[in-house]
Amino acid sequence: MVIIGDISFPPDATNKVGKSFLALSPVPDYMTLKGPYIRDVKENGIQAIEIYEFDKSKMAEGIAFVTNRHTPSFDTPGYRYKIRVYFEAADVINMMSED
Secondary structure (H helix, E strand, O other), rough: OOOEEOOHHHHHHHHHHHHHHHOOOOOOOEEEEEEEEEEEHHEEEEEEEEEEOOHHHHHHHHHHHHHOHHHHHHOOOOOEEEEEEEEOOHHHHHHHHHH
């Protein structure tokens, strides 16, 4: 499964957010992080995504880790962070067939 973290912040917060990124705790051994991938969008500020991959057996721990990872940046005006959880297609098919 994967969790995609969507991050956005105003351009004037770039230095503060950059320092926060450098201070983030490393991901646990059961998880692989791809990114952050960053793009500059003038009208919406800076946008970034992170992709966290891990086994569904670690779902509760993974969601808790990703949810809490960026909390130090929440006091930055205009900083936004949301996560989206995606399951592998086979897992979704199995969940649907259990009904």
